[in-house]
């Protein structure tokens with residue numbers, strides 16, 4: 001066949017059968033650079049990607065391949081985590097420092113390579129080392145495959161809304177406050193909406209404005225990139241229809257208040273159905289225990305295109321800081337879409353039934369102010385970071401880096417939400433829990449009340465999980481399983497364990513590698529509320545982790 005005929009046929013085939021086109025590769029370059037930024041009337045240098053805060057949006061399409069070249073030009077070690085991307089067999093590109101890779105050091109670069117197999121929706125990317133996440137984060141948008149519609153009415157426009165926190169000091173200096181003194185680090189000085197706290201008295205600064213056209217529908221991709229705080233999100237006079245969380249479709253429901261924890265993403269439809277004008281968009285913190293919180297409200301504006309000059313802003317009120325019922329009503333409305341096309345594949349037979357008690361404790365510390373410091377842990381184990389990556393140690397059979405004896409259940413049970421143990425010291429270690437490929441896992445995650453009961457947004461790398469139940473007090477292994485939702489529980493990668501309560505999650509360990517599980521409040525992760533699952537290879541290359549890339553950083 002003449003080559004021009006072949007070309008014509010190829011073009012014709014591409015037009016007629018677009019699904020036969022090979023999946024696309026999306027290339028990105030992330031330059032890690034310092035940039036001076038002014039917020040709250042003060043300037044400071046921050047670590048950024050390509051000079052942006054929030055960082056650039058990473059677009060891809062379901063089943064496509066993504067390659068991100070990260071070049072470190074700052075005097076800090078860095079890694080990037082593609083939060084919620086399952087990293088099927090590509091754990092080397094997952095990102096948490098000392099778990100799946102050594103840091104990318106100054107003047108080094110690394111290619112993150114992964115496929116977004118079977119995923120579509122909004123996710124987050126962020127630095128996963130020290131507290132650099134404060135300024136190094138952004139959105140991941142995974143579009144559905146060509147020709148595959150959303151399972152909800154097509155919006156006219158799509159907008160990204162990244163929520164964050166801002167410190168006037170360097171965020172790593174704030175973290176080091178604890179390292180050096182053992183005292184809890186300072187709360188942030190402001191919350192941000194797409195990088196801005198809103199008008200600040202005493203200096204010229206406005207906030208983010210979302211421009212809308214009357215009658216149009218918008219898909220808002222809301223990402224909580226805050227370090228340490230759960231928040232409420234509201235827009236005056238406008239209602240949202242929630243359609244997706246953590247890149248998993250949900251049964252649509254209406255609400256005027258979004259509740260979101262760090263690491264979570266929420267996609268909502270908003271119709272510009274109000275009178276032309278300006279409407280307050282705001283976030284405020286949620287905290288229902290006696291822990292210090294940044295109580296500043298961040299302010300942005302939703303503005304109709306036809307708004308006349310000097311139109312006053314229509315205001316709204318946010319829930320109280322301790323409005324636990326508002327969080328419950330939001331969480332309890334979340335149900336998997338569970339349609340024939342997007343079924344909820346909840347594991348029904350469980351191979352590993354685990355019980356993780358999460359919370360804080362204390363550890364002796366000779367350099368600390370009081371001779372002790374606040375720590376945190378799971379099943380009384382405060383995780384100690386190794387000085388090389390766990391995944392490398394696992395792959396190369398290096399002994400002495402970790403042990404695989406992480407306790408699947410509390411060693412000494414106690415009344416978790418009651419009087420608690422008298423000795424609140426924890427033990428420490430670098431321990432993983434080992435799982436065979438394909439095994440099914442249930443984890444009851446029970447919050448405790450040591451020092452103060454507190455809520456914890458727990459995040460699992462490498463897998464989505466189903467949240468089959470949640471409750472208050474101590475989990476009851478006899479009666480609570482009767483209330484499990486095994487039909488359409490929400491599927492996601494981060495969910496809050498309520499203050500003095502518990503959640504039950506289920507997942508199938510069909511992704512080989514070393515996968516981090518931790519509280520997504522960075523302060524608690526720093527204190528040691530973290531562990532890792534080690535999932536062994538299955539049969540053959542398609543069920544095994546790929547070999548490490550040549551440019552994998554070393555420690």
Ligand SMILES: *[C@@H]1O[C@H](CO)[C@@H](O)[C@H](O)[C@H]1NC(C)=O
Nearest residue numbers: 033034035036037043044045
């Ligand atoms: C930030 O500002 C300081 C003081 O003006 C300056 O010395 C520094 O070079 C600036 N840094 C960057 C990355 O622009």
Ligand SMILES: *[C@@H]1O[C@H](CO)[C@@H](O)[C@H](O)[C@H]1NC(C)=O
Nearest residue numbers: 072073074075105106107108
């Ligand atoms: C990084 O590269 C710059 C420019 O080549 C050099 O001046 C600097 O010393 C290097 N830093 C490190 C830590 O290697």
Ligand SMILES: *[C@@H]1O[C@H](CO)[C@@H](O)[C@H](O)[C@H]1NC(C)=O
Nearest residue numbers: 023064065088089090115546
């Ligand atoms: C990712 O997709 C590419 C095709 O785009 C394929 O060649 C490669 O094997 C996939 N990688 C993994 C780890 O599945």
Ligand SMILES: *[C@@H]1O[C@H](CO)[C@@H](O)[C@H](O)[C@H]1NC(C)=O
Nearest residue numbers: 168169170173174175177186
């Ligand atoms: C923390 O807050 C205290 C009291 O406001 C202040 O003195 C200190 O400098 C802050 N620390 C950092 C690292 O910003």
Ligand SMILES: *[C@@H]1O[C@H](CO)[C@@H](O)[C@H](O)[C@H]1NC(C)=O
Nearest residue numbers: 182183184369370372373374
């Ligand atoms: C240290 O002691 C002071 C004074 O007794 C107390 O207020 C503070 O909470 C203690 N801090 C820690 C981390 O235990």
Ligand SMILES: *[C@@H]1O[C@H](CO)[C@@H](O)[C@H](O)[C@H]1NC(C)=O
Nearest residue numbers: 187292293294295296297321
């Ligand atoms: C916010 O917190 C600060 C410091 O804890 C406190 O002084 C202030 O009264 C609080 N403001 C509100 C509105 O709660």
Ligand SMILES: *[C@@H]1O[C@H](CO)[C@@H](O)[C@H](O)[C@H]1NC(C)=O
Nearest residue numbers: 392393394395396397398537
């Ligand atoms: C690690 O040990 C396993 C089991 O003994 C073996 O199959 C594998 O080849 C070893 N890997 C390396 C890189 O030596």
Ligand SMILES: *[C@@H]1O[C@H](CO)[C@@H](O)[C@H](O)[C@H]1NC(C)=O
Nearest residue numbers: 414415416417418419420474
């Ligand atoms: C645990 O503590 C709670 C709160 O103090 C109490 O109501 C409950 O009876 C205790 N449970 C047991 C088994 O002692």
Ligand SMILES: *[C@@H]1O[C@H](CO)[C@@H](O)[C@H](O)[C@H]1NC(C)=O
Nearest residue numbers: 380411412421423425426427
């Ligand atoms: C936790 O570990 C410490 C140190 O080994 C021990 O003293 C304490 O009793 C343990 N607490 C619980 C609840 O297991």
Ligand SMILES: *[C@@H]1O[C@H](CO)[C@@H](O)[C@H](O)[C@H]1NC(C)=O
Nearest residue numbers: 363364382384385427428429
């Ligand atoms: C782990 O615990 C031991 C015994 O309490 C202590 O000496 C050591 O400093 C701890 N290590 C870390 C990293 O906290």
Ligand SMILES: *[C@@H]1O[C@H](CO)[C@@H](O)[C@H](O)[C@H]1NC(C)=O
Nearest residue numbers: 437438439510537538539543
């Ligand atoms: C894992 O599950 C898949 C799909 O159910 C199956 O095809 C495969 O053989 C299983 N592998 C192992 C090692 O159990």
Ligand SMILES: *[C@@H]1O[C@H](CO)[C@@H](O)[C@H](O)[C@H]1NC(C)=O
Nearest residue numbers: 076077102103105387554555
């Ligand atoms: C950067 O990472 C390397 C390798 O783990 C480590 O040796 C070094 O201390 C780290 N530097 C900083 C500033 O943390």
Ligand SMILES: [Cu+2]
Nearest residue numbers: 456519521524
């Ligand atoms: Cu926590």
